Amino acid sequence: xxxxxxxxxxxxxxxxxxxxxxxxxxxxxxxxxxxxxxxxxxxxxxxxxxxxxxxxxxxxxxxxxxxxxxxxxxxxxxxxxxxxxxxxxxxxxxxxxxxxxxxxxxxxxxxxxxxxxxxxxxxxxxxxxxxxxxxxxxxxxxxxxxxxxxxxxxxxxxxxxxxxxxxxxxxxxxxxxxxxxxxxxxxxxxxxxxxxxxxxxxxxxxxxxxxxxxxxxxxxxxxxxxxxxxxxxxxxxxxxxxxxxxxxxxxxxxxxxxxxxxxxxxxxxxxxxxxxxxxxxxxxxxxxxxxxxxxxxxxxxxxxxxxxxxxxxxxxxxxxxxxxxxx
Amino acid sequence: xxxxxxxxxxxxxxxxxxxxxxxxxxxxxxxxxxxxxxxxxxxxxxxxxxxxxxxxxxxxxxxxxxxxxxxxxxxxxxxxxxxxxxxxxxxxxxxxxxxxxxxxxxxxxxxxxxxxxxxxxxxxxxxxxxxxxxxxxxxxxxxxxxxxxxxxxxxxxxxxxxxxxxxxxxxxxxxxxxxxxxxxxxxxxxxxxxxxxxxxxxxxxxxxxxxxxxxxxxxxxxxxxxxxxxxxxxxxxxxxxxxxxxxxxxxxxxxxxxxxxxxxxxxxxxxxxxxxxxxxxxxxxxxxxxxxxxxxxxxxxxxxxxxxxxxxxxxxxxxxxxxxxxx
DNA sequence: CTGAAAGCGCTTACAG
DNA sequence: CTGAAAGCGCTTACAG
Numbered sequence: 143x144x145x146x147x148x149x150x151x152x153x154x155x156x157x158x159x160x161x162x163x164x165x166x167x168x169x170x171x172x173x174x175x176x177x178x179x180x181x182x183x184x185x186x187x188x189x190x191x192x193x194x195x196x197x198x199x200x201x202x203x204x205x206x207x208x209x210x211x212x213x214x215x216x217x218x219x220x221x222x223x224x225x226x227x228x229x230x231x232x233x234x235x236x237x238x239x240x241x242x243x244x245x246x247x248x249x250x251x252x253x254x255x256x257x258x259x260x261x262x263x264x265x266x267x268x269x270x271x272x273x274x275x276x277x278x279x280x281x282x283x284x285x286x287x288x289x290x291x292x293x294x295x296x297x298x299x300x301x302x303x304x305x306x307x308x309x310x311x312x313x314x315x316x317x318x319x320x321x322x323x324x325x326x327x328x329x330x331x332x333x334x335x336x337x338x339x340x341x342x343x344x345x346x347x348x349x350x351x352x353x354x355x356x357x358x359x360x361x362x363x364x365x366x367x368x369x370x371x372x373x374x375x376x377x378x379x380x381x382x383x384x385x386x387x388x389x390x391x392x393x394x395x396x397x398x399x400x401x402x403x404x405x406x407x408x409x410x411x412x413x414x415x416x417x418x419x420x421x422x423x424x425x426x427x428x429x430x431x432x433x434x435x436x437x438x439x440x441x442x443x444x445x446x447x448x449x450x451x452x453x454x455x456x457x458x459x460x461x462x463x464x465x466x467x468x469x
Numbered sequence: 470x471x472x473x474x475x476x477x478x479x480x481x482x483x484x485x486x487x488x489x490x491x492x493x494x495x496x497x498x499x500x501x502x503x504x505x506x507x508x509x510x511x512x513x514x515x516x517x518x519x520x521x522x523x524x525x526x527x528x529x530x531x532x533x534x535x536x537x538x539x540x541x542x543x544x545x546x547x548x549x550x551x552x553x554x555x556x557x558x559x560x561x562x563x564x565x566x567x568x569x570x571x572x573x574x575x576x577x578x579x580x581x582x583x584x585x586x587x588x589x590x591x592x593x594x595x596x597x598x599x600x601x602x603x604x605x606x607x608x609x610x611x612x613x614x615x616x617x618x619x620x621x622x623x624x625x626x627x628x629x630x631x632x633x634x635x636x637x638x639x640x641x642x643x644x645x646x647x648x649x650x651x652x653x654x655x656x657x658x659x660x661x662x663x664x665x666x667x668x669x670x671x672x673x674x675x676x677x678x679x680x681x682x683x684x685x686x687x688x689x690x691x692x693x694x695x696x697x698x699x700x701x702x703x704x705x706x707x708x709x710x711x712x713x714x715x716x717x718x719x720x721x722x723x724x725x726x727x728x729x730x731x732x733x734x735x736x737x738x739x740x741x742x743x744x745x746x747x748x749x750x751x752x753x754x755x756x757x758x759x760x761x762x763x764x765x766x767x768x769x770x771x772x773x774x775x776x777x778x779x780x781x782x783x784x785x786x787x788x789x790x791x792x793x794x795x796x
Numbered sequence: 797c798t799g800a801a802a803g804c805g806c807t808t809a810c811a812g
Numbered sequence: 813c814t815g816a817a818a819g820c821g822c823t824t825a826c827a828g
Contacts, residue, residue, distance in 0.1 A: 146822065156799045161823060169797055199558070199579065207544040210535065217534040220561060229558050229579050234547060252526065252556050359740045388741040413686045414715040416743040473806065483815045488807060496813055
């Protein structure tokens with residue numbers, strides 16, 4: 143275990159300067175910041191190890207712990223971190239950019255070795271938090287600011303799922319989502335939907351953005367169904383798609399006879415319903431583990447930020463009816 | 470925020486002695502240990518706060534993050550902790566006593582203000598870890614060692630659910646669970662089942678203990694069904710009950726026509742299936758929040774340990790057939 | 797922007 | 813078993 147003195151020596155500065163860099167207070171030149179950060183990373187430096195500070199921790203921000211998708215990520219991250227001797231701090235944004243900033247601030251107070259973030263909007267999120275430790279985006283695309291990311295091609299997933307429905311004769315396809323401002327993943331999936339509809343020469347429907355956080359089992363779609371008469375509904379994620387299925391059933395509609403439903407994520411509960419949910423499987427667990435590995439590599443070995451894209455896979459289920467077959 | 474010097478002054482000893490007590494090294498008299506511990510608790514002392522240690526944290530251990538029940542607890546704890554200015558550290562046991570001990574050890578290294586634990590077996594778990602910060606059991610019954618707990622009456626829940634089935638004419642009721650050694654909650658629910666069966670003069674069936682951690686969608690019950698020919702199956706939790714439903718459907722059995730199913734927990738996904746799951750609702754979110762509040766009260770205000778029991782509620786669904794009605 | 801130096805919180809041989 | 817004191821790792825006014 144290395145000390146601040148060693149870091150300072152390697153960086154060619156005083157312990158005072160090194161301390162200022164690593165605590166992001168005091169005025170330091172950019173050059174100095176780079177040198178100290180590099181030296182610290184190379185030595186695997188951690189503050190005050192002698193003072194019983196314990197093991198390092200990584201901070202994880204997800205929109206919601208109760209969404210199985212993020213729970214799966216979190217679980218994988220935790221397993222990977224434990225294996226590497228790191229603790230895991232958690233925070234949730236509840237899909238709210240304001241809470242998101244607070245949550246990250248609270249993580250930062252623990253001086254984590256690094257952060258894994260699933261944010262509302264990677265371009266705008268955390269614009270104010272200046273100095274962050276090594277950070278990996280999970281599920282979001284990389285930006286100029288956050289160059290390390292592990293994601294899947296949500297645009298392609300949205301396009302492919304829509305193509306799947308179009309191929310089966312669906313034309314009036316309704317896309318239902320939480321608020322796009324809260325999830326660039328949902329937004330990209332919708333953009334993929336638009337692309338597929340256009341490519342097929344079909345008139346896309348405007349997305350139905352709803353607040354679904356705590357009321358999935360009370361979802362009421364009767365107005366939207368009456369107004370738009372869709373033959374198929376895409377939920378921006380499986381949890382929402384399952385909620386849509388529940389809402390349709392409460393309306394007395396049968397799936398897929400009266401209306402087809404599909405989602406994204408591939409949560410295992412989608413397999414347990416009477417009719418298995420058509421979905422696009424996203425390897426959340428694998429993505430979480432990969433994000434943790436990348437982060438640890440960056441934080442401990444000063445590895446350069448990278449961007450990984452993991453493949454999705456369309457999983458046809460029984461919730462989509464083929465309209466081109468006579469029944 | 471108090472320093473070691475203040476603790477030493479209050480305990481009437483030197484900082485050296487106080488340090489030895491709190492780090493559990495060096496030789497100290499029992500009397501001294503008591504005085505220093507007490508002083509430290511009263512002052513809410515935490516090591517090295519000046520060295521950028523940041524805000525206090527509470528450590529949470531749950532069996533599995535991907536079980537929606539524990540995710541709900543964790544989420545509530547996190548919200549409550551954030552509100553009180555505490556960070557949350559997580560660890561999971563994967564229902565394995567050995568991993569459980571490791572996980573708690575890793576939490577302790579962060580010197581959390583307190584712990585919230587859902588353990589495999591509160592009587593045996595963590596027998597080795599000597600000095601713990603203020604600790605609240607969540608979901609487990611209190612023991613002589615862990616006197617603070619927030620739980621529900623799992624025995625009563627098991628009994629009531631079994632009575633519900635008995636009242637509807639079921640006699641051959643099979644109880645399916647993960648390994649009892651991994652969950653005293655499941656065990657208590659089964660004991661409640663035994664009690665109800667006995668009270669009704671019925672021959673109880675031996676519980677079917679299975680490994681279900683990562684293979685719920687491949688569950689195969691055909692042997693058990695053929696051997697025991699139950700008219701109803703109780704899953705020790707909803708996730709398992711949903712898995713049972715999936716397995717029965719893959720066998721070509723219809724629910725509840727051919728066989729009835731019920732579970733425990735009241736996860737919202739149980740409402741989204743075509744036929745809503747009969748279950749015993751446990752207020753996980755509320756319990757998590759209550760555990761966090763109790764812990765913070767103990768850690769910050771030296772409140773005495775307490776034991777809260779929150780009420781469960783039977784929620785009849787469509788997965789249980791009334792055999793006494795001609796169909 | 798940087799460093800020498802004072803000082804804080806803590807740990808730990810050393811002496812008793 | 814206990815404390816005075818040396819010393820470590822770190823932060824931070826202060827001076828330049």
